[in-house]
Amino acid sequence: MKTLSVVIPTYNVEKYLRRCLDSLLYDSTVLEDLELLVVNDGSKDHSLEIAKEYEKKYPKTVVVIDKENGGHGSTINAGLKVAKGKYFRVIDSDDWVNIDQFGEYVRALKKCDTDIVLTNYTEERIYSGEIKEFHYQNIEFNKVYDLNQFDYSSMGKDYFFMATSTYKTEKLRKAQLELDEKTFYVDMEYILLPFLEMQSMMLLDFNIYRYFIGRMDQSINIQSYVRNRSHHEKVAKRLLEFYKQIPNKEPRKAYIHNCLLGLLNTHYIIYCKARLPEKASIQEIIAFDQYLQRQEPNLYLELESHDYIKWNRKTKFRFSQTKNNILSRICDRFENRRTKEGK
Amino acid sequence: MPKKGLVISWYFPPINSSEGICTFKLLKNSEFEYDVFTQKNDKSWSYDTNEEGLTSPNVHPIYADADNIQDWVKKGIEYGIQNREKYDFIMSRSMAPESHEIALAIKEKYPETLWIASFGDPITNNPYLKLIEQVSPYRIRGTGALENHSIGYVLSWKRILKNWFWNYRDKKYKKHHTRIYKDKILQDKVLKKCDCIIFNNSYQQDYMLENYPEAVKEKALLLPHGYDEDFYDKKVKESKDKKTKISYLGHLDETRTPKNFLQALERLREQKPKLFQNLEINIYGNMSDKDKVYLIDHELYETVKFQKPVKYLESLKIMQQSNLLLLVDANLGKVIPKNIFYAAKLADYIGSGRNIMAITMLDGPSADIVQEVGGVVSSHSVEDIYNNLVMILEGKTSITNHRNEKYNMKNIAKKFDNEVKKIGGFNEKN
Numbered sequence: 197m198k199t200l201s202v203v204i205p206t207y208n209v210e211k212y213l214r215r216c217l218d219s220l221l222y223d224s225t226v227l228e229d230l231e232l233l234v235v236n237d238g239s240k241d242h243s244l245e246i247a248k249e250y251e252k253k254y255p256k257t258v259v260v261i262d263k264e265n266g267g268h269g270s271t272i273n274a275g276l277k278v279a280k281g282k283y284f285r286v287i288d289s290d291d292w293v294n295i296d297q298f299g300e301y302v303r304a305l306k307k308c309d310t311d312i313v314l315t316n317y318t319e320e321r322i323y324s325g326e327i328k329e330f331h332y333q334n335i336e337f338n339k340v341y342d343l344n345q346f347d348y349s350s351m352g353k354d355y356f357f358m359a360t361s362t363y364k365t366e367k368l369r370k371a372q373l374e375l376d377e378k379t380f381y382v383d384m385e386y387i388l389l390p391f392l393e394m395q396s397m398m399l400l401d402f403n404i405y406r407y408f409i410g411r412m413d414q415s416i417n418i419q420s421y422v423r424n425r426s427h428h429e430k431v432a433k434r435l436l437e438f439y440k441q442i443p444n445k446e447p448r449k450a451y452i453h454n455c456l457l458g459l460l461n462t463h464y465i466i467y468c469k470a471r472l473p474e475k476a477s478i479q480e481i482i483a484f485d486q487y488l489q490r491q492e493p494n495l496y497l498e499l500e501s502h503d504y505i506k507w508n509r510k511t512k513f514r515f516s517q518t519k520n521n522i523l524s525r526i527c528d529r530f531e532n533r534r535t536k537e538g539k
Numbered sequence: 540m541p542k543k544g545l546v547i548s549w550y551f552p553p554i555n556s557s558e559g560i561c562t563f564k565l566l567k568n569s570e571f572e573y574d575v576f577t578q579k580n581d582k583s584w585s586y587d588t589n590e591e592g593l594t595s596p597n598v599h600p601i602y603a604d605a606d607n608i609q610d611w612v613k614k615g616i617e618y619g620i621q622n623r624e625k626y627d628f629i630m631s632r633s634m635a636p637e638s639h640e641i642a643l644a645i646k647e648k649y650p651e652t653l654w655i656a657s658f659g660d661p662i663t664n665n666p667y668l669k670l671i672e673q674v675s676p677y678r679i680r681g682t683g684a685l686e687n688h689s690i691g692y693v694l695s696w697k698r699i700l701k702n703w704f705w706n707y708r709d710k711k712y713k714k715h716h717t718r719i720y721k722d723k724i725l726q727d728k729v730l731k732k733c734d735c736i737i738f739n740n741s742y743q744q745d746y747m748l749e750n751y752p753e754a755v756k757e758k759a760l761l762l763p764h765g766y767d768e769d770f771y772d773k774k775v776k777e778s779k780d781k782k783t784k785i786s787y788l789g790h791l792d793e794t795r796t797p798k799n800f801l802q803a804l805e806r807l808r809e810q811k812p813k814l815f816q817n818l819e820i821n822i823y824g825n826m827s828d829k830d831k832v833y834l835i836d837h838e839l840y841e842t843v844k845f846q847k848p849v850k851y852l853e854s855l856k857i858m859q860q861s862n863l864l865l866l867v868d869a870n871l872g873k874v875i876p877k878n879i880f881y882a883a884k885l886a887d888y889i890g891s892g893r894n895i896m897a898i899t900m901l902d903g904p905s906a907d908i909v910q911e912v913g914g915v916v917s918s919h920s921v922e923d924i925y926n927n928l929v930m931i932l933e934g935k936t937s938i939t940n941h942r943n944e945k946y947n948m949k950n951i952a953k954k955f956d957n958e959v960k961k962i963g964g965f966n967e968k969n
Contacts, residue, residue: 211901211910215917218936219926295926296810320920323872323900325799327921406922526690 199229199306201281201365204289205271206247207237212290212408213246219292219406221254223299230302232258233275234289238265243289269375269382276368282306283313284365286358286386290408294318297402304400310340311367311394317359317405329403330360337401343394348451355455356391358383359405367393376434380420380427384459388435388452392442421466425477429484432456432463436491457498460488464505468513478513485509541597542965543572543625547615547641548632549608551577551600552593557789557883558634558659560593560851564767567595568952571959574626575600576615576641581608589850608637615641620648628653628963631729636662636722639729646732653963656729657737657762661747663722666874670794677702730755735962737762737955740881740904760958763908764883765948766890770852775859777893782819783932786861788854789884793827795869800898801830803924805837810925814932815842820865823857824848858891863931866909868899870919878903885909889946894938896931898924908946913939 202220206213213234220232232254234247244262251258261274272286283305287293305313314335319328334350335341371390375382421428439456442449467481489496500506508515546566550559559577566573579602601618605611619629619641629652631642639656646654660667677698679688692698730736730751736758738744748756778784791797808815820843834840849857858864866885868878878900885905888895895914899905906916915938917927930936944950960966 211906211916214936215923215926218930222926222930222935292923292926294922295929318922320922322918322920323870323876325870325919406920408918408920 198231198281199226200283200285200302200362201231201233201275201279203272203275203279203284203286204232204234205237205268205286206234206239206243206289207265207268207271208239208241208243209289210239210241210243210246213243216287216289216292217247217250217258219295220287220298221250221257222295223302226299226302227254227257229306230257231279231281233261233279234258235261235263235271235274237263237267237271265378267376267378267380267382269379269385270377272375272382272386273373273377276365276373279365281365283308283362284368285362287405291359292406292408293404294402294406297404301400301402301404304402305362308398308400310396310398311364312343312356312397313362314356314360314397314399315362315405316403317357317407318403319407319409321409330354330357331403332360332399335399337399339398341397343397344447346397348448348454351451353458355458356387358386359407361387363390363394376430379430380424381431384435384455385431388455389438391452392446392448418466418470421462422470425463425466425480428463428466429480432459432484433487435459436488436495440491453495456495460495460499461502461505464499464502464508468504468508468515481513485513541570541572542627542959542963543574544959545619545622545626545629546573546575546632547619547629547638548575548577549581549611549635549638551575552590554579555590555848555851558632560590561659561764561883562632562657563593563595563598564765564948565762565952565955566598568767568948569597570952570956571597571627573598576603576618577601578603578605578611580605592850592852608635612637612640616644619645623649623652627965628655628959630655630657631733632657632659633662634659636725639725643725643728643732653959654733655735655737655959656733658743658747659739660880661743662726662729663719666871666879667794667869669874670869670871675702675705677705730758734758735760735958739763740879742877742902742904743879743881746875746877746879760955762951762955763946764881764886765946765951766886767948768890770855771859771890772856775856778860778862780819782817783863784861785818785820785863785865786857787820787822787824787865787867788849788857788887789824789882791822791824791826791830791867793829795867796827796830797822797865797867797898798830798833799919799921800865800867800924801833801837801839801843802921803928804839804843806921806925807928808839811929811932814929817932818842820844821846821857823854855887855891858888858893861891861893864888864891864893864895866895866897866899866905868897868903868905870900872900872919876902878905881905881908886946886948889940889942892940892942894931894940896927896938912941912943912946913937 204216217232221227236244236247247260251260261278263274276284301315314332316329316331319330332354368390371393373390375385435456439452442452467477546562548559548562550556552559552563575598577600603611603614605614623645629642629645631638633639642654642656646652679693737760739762741761744759744761748759787797804815822843823846826845831845834843834845866882866888868880868882871878881904885908889912895909895912897905897909897914897916898919899916901916901918909916915927915931915936917924931938
């Protein structure tokens with residue numbers, strides 16, 4: 197049995213794919229334990245040819261799945277169906293892994309038995325040259341945590357991320373994880389939907405994932421958020437439905453609640469802080485706001501801790517339309533000051 | 540009788556400058572005869588006046604005795620207008636943009652003149668210059684002002700006054716803005732009035748012609764920099780030393796900086812000391828003082844040696860002797876999302892047949908070309924550079940140099956000649 201299956205969603209990444217695959221294949225001592233599932237999502241460039249070249253060179257490690265375009269979530273769904281590894285993780289094809297630690301990490305996974313294995317990651321904002329290392333602050337290395345007993349409040353905003361999480365494959369299958377297709381921003385679905393199925397977790401002392409930020413067409417770019425805001429809404433609504441089904445006595449509901457607050461805040465930011473071209477967008481956010489109020493009044497009210505949301509609601513979302521969004525910016529300033537004083 | 544062109548170029552051999560040598564290589568391989576209106580008094584932005592060996596029977600330089608570039612422009616216009624009848628076409632080459640001023644004046648006087656304008660860099664809106672632009676530290680930029688500064692600071696009279704004084708004292712600032720305006724008008728006129736526009740890569744073409752109508756876009760001709768196989772000494776072989784020889788040849792400065800490469804080397808020294816000890820790295824040309832100090836402060840000077848600039852043909856020999864050729868482009872990400880520059884040295888690297896590793900923006904001509912010929916491309920990320928170096932040195936990545944014929948100057952010159960014949964209506968008989 198393979199130790200780790202890595203799904204590499206691949207769409208028009210001919211300039212990046214080699215870097216990603218080379219870093220994963222660098223340590224030849226773990227190739228037998230490794231399964232790289234390169235899921236070509238209908239690329240129009242030479243990505244598929246590159247992937248096949250690697251499959252030919254590493255037939256026991258690299259598997260190419262070629263499918264019609266269906267979005268990021270569809271590639272993970274396709275990979276999960278065929279994955280043979282004990283563990284499963286996703287590495288985007290424009291990112292890469294730390295070659296000095298990846299082999300050790302795979303060897304460590306062999307000995308692990310927890311449902312989630314966490315590792316730290318580094319964010320590279322390549323054009324500005326900024327490098328941000330992410331470390332879980334309040335989780336001890338190599339300690340097995342029971343997720344039902346875990347104190348989630350100690351995590352602060354150090355949530356589980358796609359870049360940090362390795363899951364047991366059988367648990368993902370048991371959770372019947374099926375991400376939305378043709379939809380951006382499904383990361384939160386990947387993190388939250390199988391979460392209740394997971395029982396234990398461990399943090400390994402490795403910094404594996406290199407998250408490459410700075411391409412103009414990346415989906416986390418604010419213009420992309422604006423363009424694809426309906427996708428974000430779709431994900432938010434699906435997760436709100438999921439949240440609603442969770443019984444109140446579930447000890448992990450509070451954690452999911454906090455994650456959702458973050459996601460919803462992002463959704464309001466798209467509408468209130470980025471400059472949206474169409475006036476119809478005001479109607480969209482008003483409709484979403486009313487939906488949230490009906491579905492989850494607690495979350496709705498909690499979001500008012502953000503001044504810009506509170507004032508926008510009072511002004512039927514006209515507040516953000518001020519020249520240069522100046523009122524929102526003033527709100528942020530006061531809010532930041534309050535947060536600092538609170539700390 | 541072969542057709543004859545007048546080429547206007549501020550830089551030309553014997554001045555050792557990249558632009559001049561590129562022009563020379565194109566003309567040497569072209570089937571036409573050329574007079575090149577140039578100068579050899581001003582060596583600024585070049586390495587020296589030592590390229591006497593670069594001559595060709597079809598290329599005849601005319602060295603104007605000009606004290607400065609304005610004087611050269613005046614003499615160029617005079618020469619062009621007086622001798623226009625001698626030439627079937629004219630070609631102006633930037634850098635420096637003033638060569639286009641001369642050609643523009645000739646075209647305005649004689650509109651029937653066939654004019655080819657060749658661009659190395661954009662004249663205006665140059666992202667490289669934008670990156671090094673000096674901005675007042677008291678200036679408040681953009682809509683994020685209130686997030687980064689207090690309202691009191693933004694509205695403070697002291698800040699406003701300091702900003703005003705800073706700008707007033709910095710005479711360059713004033714000149715700079717006048718210059719931007721002039722350059723914009725010049726570039727616009729050149730693009731609209733010339734008959735053919737040469738770009739060395741499609742990224743630059745798209746960048747410069749983005750807002751122009753189809754009629755202007757249709758005049759574009761893509762003519763990449765190329766290598767001239769006659770200039771390589773076939774007897775020179777790749778180094779077989781135990782140490783891996785890595786060379787960088789050309790201009791470096793604070794913007795086009797090798798700092799990330801040096802940091803990657805530090806990591807290599809720490810993580811893979813054996814690989815590091817096996818390296819011999821030579822940097823020929825210019826380098827910023829900051830980077831030289833960095834070499835010393837971080838004790839890299841025994842492995843990375845800074846060498847004086849060399850003559851062009853000598854530089855080709857060094858390339859041939861190297862095991863790996865390094866290309867470093869500026870990270871322009873703060874200004875534009877894609878690189879638009881194709882450094883001429885890359886064509887010479889390709890011609891040498893040695894492996895190439897480029898540190899560049901992943902969207903841009905250098906990345907495309909290096910991948911096309913089989914080289915390795917790294918972003919400016921220190922870790923990406925480190926990973927690539929390790930994989931190259933350990934033989935874990937495929938790297939080669941196909942010496943693609945597309946970049947052979949003979950083929951490029953043929954494409955140029957055909958285009959000139961087409962737009963000039965020259966056929967075999969006339």
